[in-house]
Amino acid sequence: MSSPLFDAHNHLQDYDSAAAAVEALRLAAEAGVELMLCNGTSPGDWEAVLTLAAGNKAVIPCFGLHPWFLKEAPPGWLETLESFLLRVPSLVGEIGLDGGKNASDLARQEGVFTAQLRLAKKLGRPACIHCVKTWGKMLGLIKEEAPGPFLFHSYGGPPEMMAEFASLGAYFSFSGAIMDAGREKLRRALLAAPPDRLLFETEAPSADAPGWRAGPAGLVEVIAAAAKISGRTAEELSALSWANGKRFTGR
Template sequence: VGASVGIHPHDADSATEDDLGILALLVEANPEVVAGIGECGLDLFYEYSSQQSQEAAFRSQIALAKRYDRTLVIHTRDAWEDTFRIFDDEGVPNRLIMHCFVGGPEEARRSLDYGAYLSFSGIATFKNAEDVRQSFLMAPDDRILVETDAPYLAPVPLRGRPNVIGNVAITASFLAQLRGVEERDFATMTWQNTIDAFKLS
C-alpha cells in the first residue's frame, strides 16, 4: 500500500509552514511508502479557502513534489485557467496526475501537453458527462488511470450510494467497453499506467 500526502485546497486557509514541513518529513521518513504529493490544487467552486491561500499551498506542494521527485496529484474545480497559469509559473514535476478528471477535450489536451495522466472516476458513467467521455476517448492509452474518489461519485448503477474501492471495476468495465477493448486488456493497461504514474517498483 502506498500513500499520497498533501494539503487539500479546502484546507489551505488553515495550512501553515509547519504543515508543509510535516509533508516533507513524511516523505523523508517513508520514502518507500509516500509515492505522491496531494491531492492539491485549486477549488474555486466551493472556495472553502481563499484563492490566495489555495495558490500559495499549491505552489509550495509543486515545489515539494519536484524536490523529492514525487508524483503530483491535482485537484482542480472551476479553476482550469488558474491551474494552467500556475503550471506555467512553477513548472511541473516529472509525474503529474489530474485526479478525478472532469474537464472537456480542450482541458484534456492541455493537461496532456504538460505530461499529465488523466484519472477517470465514476463520473464518466453519468448521463450528463459526455465531455468527460470525449476526453477519455482522446487520451492516449498510456495516460489513462481509473479511480473511485470514494466515498463519493459511485458509478451508475450505484450512483447516489456511498462509493467503495471495489467499484473501480464497474467504472473500468464501462470505460473498456466505451473504448472497444477487452476488460482484461484495459485492466492490464491501467495497472501499468499506475505503476508508471507513481514510479512504483
C-alpha cells in the same frame, strides 16, 4: 491471467472505522486491486494514511493539503508535510485549486498549491491534483513550475486541453462519474485521453454507490463502464491503466 488493477485515487482514511477500511482492502484484494493511491487532505489525516500504508502493501500513501481544508493547516504545515514525505516512499496529494466550493480564497489556494508543487519537484515525487473550474489558471501554474509527473484525479476539464497538459507531464484519472450518460463532455475527455496517460479511480469511500462493489473494489465497475464507452475491452483497459499507474508511481 487477468491484469491486476490500479486505483488511482481514494481516501481510505475516511472510512468510519479502521475495521471498515480493512474490510474495504480485503474486498479490493478479492477484486484484483493490487495498488491504490490513498490521498491525505490535511495534517489531521496524514498519520492515518501512513498507518494504512504500513499495514497493507497495496496502499501507496499520498500526503497533501487539499484546497477545501486550508483553515485546518497550522503554522509549519509545509515542514510537517515534507517530514511525512521523507518517512516513506510516497506522493504529494491531494493538492490543487477549486474555483467552485472555495472560490473566495483562490489567492491563498494558489500560494498553498504552488508551495506543494515546488516541494514535489524538490523531492522528485509525483503529484495528485484536484482541479475545479480553474483550468486556465492551472495550466499557467503548471507551465511556470514545471513539476515532474502529475495526475488530475477525476478529470473534469476540457477535452481540448488534454494534449497540452499531457505534454507537460499529466496523467488523467476517471471515476464512476463516467457512468452518468448526461456527462457528455466527460465522456469525450475519456475518449481523448492519451492511452499512455489513462487511469481509473474510485474515490472511495465518498463515491461508493448502490449497485457497485463497495470501496476500491468498485474499480471493476468503473473500468467496465469505460470499456463500454470506449469500445475497448475491460481487460485491455485494466492492463493499460495498470502499466500507466506503475509508471506514474515508479513502482
